[in-house]
Amino acid sequence: xxxxxxxxxxxxxxxxxxxxxxxxxxxxxxxxxxxxxxxxxxxxxxxxxxxxxxxxxxxxxxxxxxxxxxxxxxxxxxxxxxxxxxxxxxxxxxxxxxxxxxxxxxxxxxxxxxxxxxxxxxxxxxxxxxxxxxxxxxxxxxxxxxxxxxxxxxxxxxxxxxxxxxxxxxxxxxxxxxxxxxxxxxxxxxxxxxxxxxxxxxxxxxxxxxxxxxxxxxxxxxxxxxxxxxxxxxxxxxxxxxxxxxxxxxxxxxxxxxxxxxxxxxxxxxxxxxxx
Amino acid sequence: xxxxxxxxxxxxxxxxxxxxxxxxxxxxxxxxxxxxxxxxxxxxxxxxxxxxxxxxxxxxxxxxxxxxxxxxxxxxxxxxxxxxxxxxxxxxxxxxxxxxxxxxxxxxxxxxxxxxxxxxxxxxxxxxxxxxxxxxxxxxxxxxxxxxxxxxxxxxxxxxxxxxxxxxxxxxxxxxxxxxxxxxxxxxxxxxxxxxxxxxxxxxxxxxxxxxxxxxxxxxxxxxxxxxxxxxxxxxxxxxxxxxxxxxxxxxxxxxxxxxxxxxxxxxxxxxxxxxxxxxxxxxxxxxxxxxxxxxxxxxxxxxxxxxxxxxxxxxxxxxxxxxxxxxxxxxxxxxxxxxxxxxxxxxxxxxxxxxxxxxxxxxxxxxxxxxxxxxxxxxxxxxxxxxxxxxxxxxxxxxxxxxxxxxxxxxxxxxxxxxxxxxxxxxxxxxxxxxxxxxxxxxxxxxxxxxxxxxxxxxxxxxxxxxxxxxxxxxxxxxxxxxxxxxxxxxxxxxxxxxxxxxxxxxxxxxxxxxxxxxxxxx
Numbered sequence: 001x002x003x004x005x006x007x008x009x010x011x012x013x014x015x016x017x018x019x020x021x022x023x024x025x026x027x028x029x030x031x032x033x034x035x036x037x038x039x040x041x042x043x044x045x046x047x048x049x050x051x052x053x054x055x056x057x058x059x060x061x062x063x064x065x066x067x068x069x070x071x072x073x074x075x076x077x078x079x080x081x082x083x084x085x086x087x088x089x090x091x092x093x094x095x096x097x098x099x100x101x102x103x104x105x106x107x108x109x110x111x112x113x114x115x116x117x118x119x120x121x122x123x124x125x126x127x128x129x130x131x132x133x134x135x136x137x138x139x140x141x142x143x144x145x146x147x148x149x150x151x152x153x154x155x156x157x158x159x160x161x162x163x164x165x166x167x168x169x170x171x172x173x174x175x176x177x178x179x180x181x182x183x184x185x186x187x188x189x190x191x192x193x194x195x196x197x198x199x200x201x202x203x204x205x206x207x208x209x210x211x212x213x214x215x216x217x218x219x220x221x222x223x224x225x226x227x228x229x230x231x232x233x234x235x236x237x238x239x240x241x242x243x244x245x246x247x248x249x250x251x252x253x254x255x256x257x258x259x260x261x262x263x264x265x266x267x268x269x270x271x272x273x274x275x276x
Numbered sequence: 277x278x279x280x281x282x283x284x285x286x287x288x289x290x291x292x293x294x295x296x297x298x299x300x301x302x303x304x305x306x307x308x309x310x311x312x313x314x315x316x317x318x319x320x321x322x323x324x325x326x327x328x329x330x331x332x333x334x335x336x337x338x339x340x341x342x343x344x345x346x347x348x349x350x351x352x353x354x355x356x357x358x359x360x361x362x363x364x365x366x367x368x369x370x371x372x373x374x375x376x377x378x379x380x381x382x383x384x385x386x387x388x389x390x391x392x393x394x395x396x397x398x399x400x401x402x403x404x405x406x407x408x409x410x411x412x413x414x415x416x417x418x419x420x421x422x423x424x425x426x427x428x429x430x431x432x433x434x435x436x437x438x439x440x441x442x443x444x445x446x447x448x449x450x451x452x453x454x455x456x457x458x459x460x461x462x463x464x465x466x467x468x469x470x471x472x473x474x475x476x477x478x479x480x481x482x483x484x485x486x487x488x489x490x491x492x493x494x495x496x497x498x499x500x501x502x503x504x505x506x507x508x509x510x511x512x513x514x515x516x517x518x519x520x521x522x523x524x525x526x527x528x529x530x531x532x533x534x535x536x537x538x539x540x541x542x543x544x545x546x547x548x549x550x551x552x553x554x555x556x557x558x559x560x561x562x563x564x565x566x567x568x569x570x571x572x573x574x575x576x577x578x579x580x581x582x583x584x585x586x587x588x589x590x591x592x593x594x595x596x597x598x599x600x601x602x603x604x605x606x607x608x609x610x611x612x613x614x615x616x617x618x619x620x621x622x623x624x625x626x627x628x629x630x631x632x633x634x635x636x637x638x639x640x641x642x643x644x645x646x647x648x649x650x651x652x653x654x655x656x657x658x659x660x661x662x663x664x665x666x667x668x669x670x671x672x673x674x675x676x677x678x679x680x681x682x683x684x685x686x687x688x689x690x691x692x693x694x695x696x697x698x699x700x701x702x703x704x705x706x707x708x709x710x711x712x713x714x715x716x717x718x719x720x721x722x723x724x725x726x727x728x729x730x731x732x733x734x735x736x737x738x739x740x741x742x743x744x745x746x747x748x749x750x751x752x753x754x755x756x757x758x759x760x761x762x763x764x765x766x767x768x769x770x771x772x773x774x775x776x777x778x779x780x781x782x783x784x785x786x787x788x789x790x791x792x793x794x795x796x797x798x799x800x
Contacts, residue, residue, distance in 0.1 A: 167646035171701075174606040175660055175708070176633040189650035 007269040014265025020258030027074040035068035039225045048241040058243035060234060066247045073225035073248075078255060080137055081206035084144035088206075089199040091145065092152025097187050099153065100160035101179065111157065114150040122147040122205075123212060130218045137226075140219040144206050155198050159191040166190075193270040200263035204256030211252050227252050278348065279306040280483045281330070281451045286343030288325060288334075288507075296339065299325050301508045303343070307451060310481040314498030314515065316491050316530070318723035319694075322507040323487045327453050330485070331370055332360055348450060366396040369444035369452040374460045375436035379428040385412075386424030389443045396447040411442040415472055434465035438472065445476055454486045458493070462593035463750055467794035470497055489723060492534050492753075495519055503527050533728040537756035537779075541735060546586030546760050550616075551744050552605070552636070552712055555579040557613035559600040574600035576768040577613065582712060582744050589759035589776075590748045591791065597768040598748045602716045605746070606638045618711070634664045637705035641717040643697030647689040653700055654685040660707040670707070677740075678703040678733060695726035699733065706737055714746045719754070731758065752795040764788045 008014035032039075036056075043063030051058040057066040099110040120128070129143035163169060164187070172182050211228025213219035220226035222233070227248040234244030283305045289296040299322040307313045317323040328334050330345060332352055345352040347368055355363060364370075372378040379388060389411070390404040399407065405424070412420030415438040428436055437457060444452050454473075458466030474497065477484070488494045494501055495515045503511045503518075503526065511524040522528040556577040560570065575597040582588050592598045603609035607628040615622040617632055640646040647656055657671050672682040678699040689697055698718060705713050715734070719727040735758065738745065749755050755762055756776055764772040764785065771785040778784070779792070 167640040167642060168648040170608050171638070171640065171646055171704070172659075174608055174633065174638050175663060176628075176630055177659070177663070185651075186648055190648070 004269055008262075008265050011265045011268050013261040014269060017258050017261030017263075017265055020254060021262060024074060024078055024255055024258060027071050028078055031071035031074050035065075035071040037065040037068040039069045039072040040064065040223055041068075048237065048244075050241075051243055057247045058241065060230075060241070060244045061237055066230075066244060069225035069230060070227065070247060070251050073227050073230065074251075076137065076220055076224055077207060077210060077227045077252075080141050081144070081203055081210050081255075084141040084210070085148060085199055085203045085206045087141070088145035088148030089152045089195060089202065092149040092154075093156045093188065093191070093195050094183075095149065096153040096156025097160045097183050097191060100157045100164050101183050101187060103164070107157075111154070114153050117150045118154070122151075123209060126209060126213060127216070127218065130213060135218050135221060137220050137224075140210060140213045143213070144209050147209070148202055148206070152195070152198060152202070156191055156195055159194045160187055163187050163190045193267075196270065197263050197267045200259050200266060204259040207252055207255050207259075211248075279346075280309050280348055281305075281307040281485065282344075282346045283326075283330075284344045284346070286326075286329070286345060287341040288322070288329060289339045289341055290335070291337040291339060298341075299507050300329075303504075303507075303509055305502060305509070305512075307483045307485060309450075309483055311500065312477065312484045312486055312498045314494035314501040315485060315487045315504060316489065316494050316501060317504035318489060318530075318725065320506070321504045323489075323504050324455060326504075327370070327455050327485070327487055330453060331364065331368065365392055365444075365447050365449070367450045369447060369449035371437070371440050371444050371452060371454045371457045373456040375433050375440055376428070376460070378440055379436055381428050383427075384424065385426055385428065385431070385439055389424075389439065389446065392443050392447055407446065408442075411446045412439065415439075415442045415445075415476070416468075417442075432465075433461055434469065437461060437465075437469055441469070441472065441476070445480060445482065448480075448482075450483065452482055452484045454484060454488075456488050459488070459490075463752070464593065464790055464794045473497060491518070491530055491724070503530065529725060533724040535724075535728075535751065535754040535757050537753050539757060541731065541757045542587060542760070544585075546744070547584035549584050550581050551584045551586075551618065552582045553579075553616040554581075554601075554605065555614050555616075557601065557604050557611050557615070559597070559604050559609050559611045561600075561609070572768070574609075574768055575604070575611075575765075578765075578768075578770050579613075580763055580770070580773065582746055584711070585738070585742050585744050586761070587738070587745045587747055587759045589755035589762035590746060590765065591750065591752055591755055591762055592765035593750060595767070596765040598765050599716055600768075601765075602638060602714045602746070602748055605714060606636060607633070608638075630664070634660075634708045635711040636714065637708050637710040637712070638714040638716060639698075639701050639705050639718045641720055643694050643701055643721070644689075646701050647697055649689050651689075652685070653687050653689070653692075656689075656700060657685075657704055657707055660704055664708045666707065674703045674707050677706065677737065695722055695730065698722065698726075698730055702730075702733065702737070706741065706743075709741070710743060712744045712746065714748070716748045717750070720750070727754070752791055764791065 009018065041064060043059065046055065046059045046063035047061060049055050049059040049063065055065045055067065057070070059065055095110065099107045125147040126143040129146055130139050133139040133142065169182060169186055172186050210219060211231065214226045214228030215232040217232065220229050222229060230248040231245060234241070238245050283303055286300060286303045287298070288300040289298050303326065305313065315323050315326070330352065332355065340353065347363065350363065386408060389408045390401065393399050393404040393407055394401065408424060409420045412423055417423050417435060417438055423431065458469050461469065486494060486498050495518060498515050501513060501515050501518045502509055503524070505526045511527045518527065519531055522531045556579060557575055558577050559574045561574060562571055578601060580588065590598045590601065600609060604611035605615065607625045610625065617635065620632065622628060622632065654671050657674050658668055661668060661670055671685055675682050675684055680696060680699055692700065719730055722730065734745070737743065747755060747759060756779060759776050761773065761775050762779065763770055764787065766787050772788045774784065
């Protein structure tokens with residue numbers, strides 16, 4: 001594990017990604033304590049205040065400090081995106097490996113079902129689920145997890161099909177091991193690398209998807225300082241106060257980039273052939 | 277007379293994360309015009325690095341420390357990239373190990389061979405075509421004009437290797453480097469390639485450097501043999517002498533490890549009672565669809581019997597169905613037919629109960645892929661103990677049994693060498709205390725010396741446990757050393773099933789005789 005970390009730090013993209021992630025994690029953990037103002041503190045004299053010494057990133061239509069809102073909002077954006085990805089990836093990985101192990105008609109049935117689910121665009125799928133389950137951050141997490149699982153299942157299956165043909169899996173079958181052992185202990189550990197890489201990249205999608213849902217008004221609800229919601233709120237005042245739009249958008253983009261970079265770095269670091 | 281190829285005090289390092297690693301120490305070799313020098317070494321001895329150094333295609337982390345490489349009067353190390361392209365192929369040809377990857381799959385055979393001729397001999401396309409057809413005919417390919425229009429996947433491996441040899445010879449180089457040209461081919465196909473090589477050599481008088489791990493084979497094709505051991509040249513001698521009078525201890529060990537059919541390693545007789553009887557075993561992969569017929573079965577209703585404590589050899593080239601047989605017997609492939617094991621009848625995968633799975637164990641060909649890279653050795657060995665009853669405290673004993681130190685229990689598979697991994701696979705099979713162990717080409721990817729150790733280990737385990745073996749291999753010399761009876765398979769059919777003593781007799785199947793003729797028996 002530490003060896004992996006060192007190798008990750010050696011890659012430029014891994015290093016930059018990890019530093020950005022550390023900053024984001026700090027914001028999630030200590031955001032409310034570090035924020036200069038309370039996120040919902042209204043200041044009518046400071047409406048649309050441009051970025052300056054009072055409000056470093058400016059203020060919104062109620063005079064709320066954007067930096068403070070971003071720092072507090074990190075907590076309701078990034079961890080939820082992370083959880084949604086984790087749940088979706090885990091479910092997808094298990095379906096994928098299981099499908100590859102079972103093979104034949106079962107595999108065909110599972111994969112065609114997944115194809116059908118994947119035919120629905122992720123955002124539409126999430127919207128559909130949230131509108132059935134009801135608005136709210138918790139349901140948005142479920143919706144994103146469900147939207148992610150099929151893609152993950154497909155990626156995992158293709159990796160697991162190679163593993164399925166390895167002699168150690170055949171050896172396990174020949175000695176009469178039970179299916180759960182083969183799936184979880186023989187196959188899953190060997191497909192972890194692509195799963196981890198794919199998940200880190202997907203976290204960034206989840207952040208954006210989550211922000212989109214909030215932007216559309218079905219994710220987090222006002223006055224929460226969720227980033228997507230902040231973008232949605234600031235949209236009407238785009239010409240008066242562009243900073244209200246730019247700051248949360250940049251935060252979303254930065255988070256997405258951070259996870260993407262770590263994903264890239266992991267792909268190189270997890271490659272055992274890359275031992276230099 | 278000057279040498280066509282001369283290597284003087286050549287030393288090569290690879291830069292790795294732990295510093296420079298020396299792969300070649302002070303190598304000096306000369307090849308005279310018309311001479312074939314055999315270069316023999318085990319894996320990791322640096323023989324391929326030497327070939328790549330001569331071709332000037334070393335990896336980026338290679339550092340040439342000392343020495344010179346000369347082709348006639350040309351100093352290979354000083355050539356510019358432009359000059360190099362004029363030397364490669366034109367004056368220094370190369371034939372690689374795996375013909376399936378050395379031809380471009382998107383170009384026709386004709387394109388690939390005429391391109392070389394146009395480039396290196398400056399021919400016009402029309403003349404190149406004519407010459408190419410001539411060359412292909414000369415390497416005994418039927419209907420060369422048709423072959424010219426085909427793509428590599430439309431011809432067999434042996435034919436591909438012939439095309440590559442035709443191309444190499446067609447450019448009339450001074451020296452040709454052969455890097456294990458027959459290793460990826462079947463025994464019989466390989467033997468024909470060697471015959472072709474011998475004939476072309478007589479006709480053209482080209483000099484060659486023939487690299488191989490197979491000492492017996494090299495002594496048949498080369499005039500002189502050089503033995504490479506961990507980057508050092510330990511011996512150079514005329515081919516005929518190296519088997520008769522190896523001077524260096526390493527050479528002697530290498531010579532001793534070469535299997536010879538007349539040196540039997542097993543002297544006991546099997547028990548009379550039949551342990552496993554398989555009859556009419558047919559294995560099919562894939563089924564027919566709406567628009568296509570089912571592919572032919574991999575084995576066509578084959579029957580065989582293994583007696584208690586017997587070693588039954590199963591020999592055949594790739595695609596003969598011998599591995600499918602192993603898969604059927606271990607429940608890895610669907611089959612039709614009947615297996616009787618210990619008076620217990622089995623008609624399909626579902627009938628194989630825990631007792632059968634315990635009694636019949638399989639060891640696979642590739643030790644790299646038969647051990648899960650994410651499990652430590654103790655976990656790998658603990659599985660059969662947990663499944664079939666046994667104590668985890670037995671793991672050190674299992675390691676002892678296969679002569680590995682007990683500290684290996686905490687290691688990962690990638691920390692072990694190929695031979696050590698195969699020992700772990702053997703230990704895993706024997707942890708179940710089986711009555712029959714199926715060995716599917718288990719020594720094929722290993723060096724001869726390691727192969728000899730593994731065989732010795734298997735025989736020792738057999739002496740201790742009385743286990744029977746079904747030993748699948750393509751190496752007839754090896755199996756004649758150890759088996760009681762040998763079955764010969766071809767294209768899914770069993771053509772012969774003979775006691776080993778009868779192999780010199782007259783009534784063997786013509787195919788078996790061909791197979792024996794193709795297995796290089798050491799000279800001297």
